[in-house]
Amino acid sequence: MIKIENVRKSFGELEVLKGINLDVEQGEVLSIIGGSGSGKSTLLYCINAIENIQGGKIFVDGIDVHNKATNKDQLRQKLGMVFQQWNSFPHLTVLENVALAPQIVKKMSKEEAIEIAQKELKHVGLGDKFDMYPTKMSGGQQQRLAIARALAMRPDYMLFDEVTSALDPELVGEVLDTLRILREEGMTMICVTHEIAFAREVSDQVAFFHKGVIEEMGPPEQVISNPQKETTQAFLSKVLS
Amino acid sequence: MGSLFTPLSWSDTGFILTGVWNTILISGLSIFVGSVLGVIVGFARAESNKYVNFLFGSVLDVLRSVPLIIQLVLFSTFMGVMGSPLPPFVAGTIILSLYTMAFMAEVFRGGFESVNNSMIIAGRSLGMTYWQTIRHVRFPIGLRSVFPAWLGVALSVIKDSALVSVIGYVELLRTSDQLISRTQQPLEILIGVGLFYFLISYPLSVYGRRIERKHAL
Ligand SMILES: Nc1ncnc2c1ncn2[C@@H]1O[C@H](COP(=O)(O)OP(=O)(O)OP(=O)(O)O)[C@@H](O)[C@H]1O
Ligand SMILES: [Mg+2]
Numbered sequence: 001m002i003k004i005e006n007v008r009k010s011f012g013e014l015e016v017l018k019g020i021n022l023d024v025e026q027g028e029v030l031s032i033i034g035g036s037g038s039g040k041s042t043l044l045y046c047i048n049a050i051e052n053i054q055g056g057k058i059f060v061d062g063i064d065v066h067n068k069a070t071n072k073d074q075l076r077q078k079l080g081m082v083f084q085q086w087n088s089f090p091h092l093t094v095l096e097n098v099a100l101a102p103q104i105v106k107k108m109s110k111e112e113a114i115e116i117a118q119k120e121l122k123h124v125g126l127g128d129k130f131d132m133y134p135t136k137m138s139g140g141q142q143q144r145l146a147i148a149r150a151l152a153m154r155p156d157y158m159l160f161d162e163v164t165s166a167l168d169p170e171l172v173g174e175v176l177d178t179l180r181i182l183r184e185e186g187m188t189m190i191c192v193t194h195e196i197a198f199a200r201e202v203s204d205q206v207a208f209f210h211k212g213v214i215e216e217m218g219p220p221e222q223v224i225s226n227p228q229k230e231t232t233q234a235f236l237s238k239v240l241s
Numbered sequence: 242m243g244s245l246f247t248p249l250s251w252s253d254t255g256f257i258l259t260g261v262w263n264t265i266l267i268s269g270l271s272i273f274v275g276s277v278l279g280v281i282v283g284f285a286r287a288e289s290n291k292y293v294n295f296l297f298g299s300v301l302d303v304l305r306s307v308p309l310i311i312q313l314v315l316f317s318t319f320m321g322v323m324g325s326p327l328p329p330f331v332a333g334t335i336i337l338s339l340y341t342m343a344f345m346a347e348v349f350r351g352g353f354e355s356v357n358n359s360m361i362i363a364g365r366s367l368g369m370t371y372w373q374t375i376r377h378v379r380f381p382i383g384l385r386s387v388f389p390a391w392l393g394v395a396l397s398v399i400k401d402s403a404l405v406s407v408i409g410y411v412e413l414l415r416t417s418d419q420l421i422s423r424t425q426q427p428l429e430i431l432i433g434v435g436l437f438y439f440l441i442s443y444p445l446s447v448y449g450r451r452i453e454r455k456h457a458l
Contacts, residue, residue, distance in 0.1 A: 048366060077368040087363040091381045101367040104377060146363070153367055 001025055001061065002047065002157060002190070008055030009042055016042050018212040019056070024157075024190060024205075029183055031199035031220075032192045034209030035235060040192040041084075043209075044159045047190070048079040061156070077105065080150030084162040086142035088134035094121065094145055095130040098152045105153070113152075120148040124178050140171030144178050151182075158182065160191040196239055200224045208232045249424045260416025261437060267330065267412060268402040271337035272395045278338070279345025280384075284375075286346065287353035297346075304343035310404045312336050317408040333405035337398065344394045352387035353379055392449035396442050413437060 002024040009017035016039045024030045032040045045051040047058055049065050049072045058065040060078060089097050098117035102108045108116070121127055124144040134142055143163050150158065160179065164172045176198050182189065183202050193199050199206055199220060206223040208216045208231075216223050216232045227233050286297055304312070317332040327335075356379045364374035406415035417434045421427045 050362060050365060073365075073368050073370050076366055079366075081363075081366040083359065083363065085359055087357065087359040089360060089378060089382070091385060100377060101364075101369060104373055105368040149363075149367065 001059075002188075003059040004043075004047070004056070005058070006056035007043070007046060007053050007058060009039070009046055009051065009053050016212050017046070017053075020212075020214060022207065022214070022217075024188060026188055027186045028204045029189045029191065029202050030205045030207060031203040032190065032207050032209055033194070033196065033199060033224075033235070033239075034207075034215075038209040039212045040209050041161050044081065044161050044190065044192060047159060048076050048081055073105075077153050078156045079159060080147075080153060080155035080157070081159040082143065082146045082150055082161065082163050084166050086134075086139060086146055086166070088137075088142050088145050088149075090133065090135050092134075093130065094126060094132050094134055094137075097134060097145060098149045101149065102152050116152050116154075117148070120151045121145075123151065123181070124148045125174070138171060139167045140174045143167065143175045147175075147178055147182075156188065158187055158189045160189065160193070162192050162194060165194055194239065196224060196236065208235065210235070246425045247423060249420065249426050249429060253420060256420070257413075257416055257433075260411060260413040263330075263411055263416075264399070264402055264413040265441075267333055267337060267405060267410065268399045270334055271341050271402065272398050274334070274338040275341025275345050275398070276391070276395075278342040280349050282342060282346040283349025283351075284353055286350045301343045301346055304339055309336070309340055309401055310407055312340065313404060313408050329405070329408045329410035332408055333402075333410045337402060337405060340401070341394065341398050344397075345391065348387050348390045348394060349383070351390070352383035352385075354383075355386055356382045389449050389453045392445060396445060399441060400438060 002022070004020055004022040007017055007020045008015065020039075020043060022030070032043070034040055042051060046053050047060070047065065049070075053066055060075060063070060063075060065072075065075060088094075089100070092100060095114065095117050098120055099110070099113040102113040102116055103110060106113075118127075118130065121130065124147050126141060126144055126148065129137065129141065129145075134145055137145065146163075147158075163179075164175050167175065172195070176195065179189070179191065179198075180202065191199070191203075201220075203220050205217060206220045207214050208223055208227070208229075210231050216227060216229045222228070223232065224236065227236060282297060282301070286294055289297075313333065313336050316336050317327065317329070320327045320332060360378055360382070361374045364378045365371075369377070402412060403414040406412055406418070409415075413434055417430045421430050424430070
């Protein structure tokens, strides 16, 4: 379970998160929607301690993420993350990209790591691309590679930061399909997304972020189909038009 | 009266080969030491704040802009005056290595800085430690991208190593100089020496271009 309690985050003078409260239960999918600069990405970065916080607490399976005593490298193994901009390692083949972290972080043998890498690449539909270099792949394929790379660490949670918004429209579908598969398998996920229809389809909860606070949160039938707040209505009518 | 000069003969081969070997030795050693130091300094520059960088940068600027020949003479004279004169090979290797390092540091720094930070963050998000991302992401990607530039510096060091002759190191140029005074056959000898530098440099630069093309794909 991911528990976020009154989290505050500033970059210098600029307060980006102004007291965020959220719970994500095992097996749940939470989608975060909201305008540019509302703090969506920042929250994900705070959850896996890539960014620090100035107030509040974040717990992942009861572990206090921002406690000084917490081993952050170990904690991150629980949390897979995929970013907006694909960032495959260009000097490694597709298979090596996925097998690297299990080997050096989890100290698996090469054979074991390769076996897991092959399995995860098939999982995301890249079973025929093992020996390719990622620079020769499409954006959609690179995003699926990034998903496989994160899954190979066997995380308990997946964090997705607008993984389709840098893609050409015709490539969005294949990546969303991969996320649907993960949802079917019961993966706990937080998806920051601009794909409103997708969020409505897969989410258990939707949180609408506005200027560093959660304006509205609840099941998609409420937040997306029947928003109560004016800010939510204005945002949705803008992105859905 | 017999001539003061004796023509070039096969018995000079050993002497010439010593010069060839000494040139290879001092350039090879300086390129190696300069590259190792260059990686360390280049990495420190890519990772550190502007104050540390200013300090490093000024020292490197001096090493790069004062002509090598002046650095060699100054250093070797200085050590002599201080009462601990160094053999020409040692003094030459120290200065040539530092000079090489000053250029290599900038080459490597550029390479490390060219590695997109998002790749490092991706590594961290997979649970890698800072040093694991350096070792498995920043270094391999950065080093690969600078290979052609590295080779360019290395080739110029081979040529610059001729200057170490001014402090008395008997490398190829000095060998040929001595042969020229004895034989009075400057044309043959200088053509031979020039050909030697060409023979080392040309295959290396062809090789470098091939690697560059391969990576550009
Ligand atoms: N490293 C940083 N240093 C300073 N300011 C930052 C940094 N990262 C983000 N910000 C600022 O924090 C605010 C929130 O950024 P964030 O990336 O979380 O927004 P977002 O909701 O993900 O927006 P988008 O939809 O554009 O991705 C923005 O004003 C941004 O400029
Ligand atoms: Mg964002």
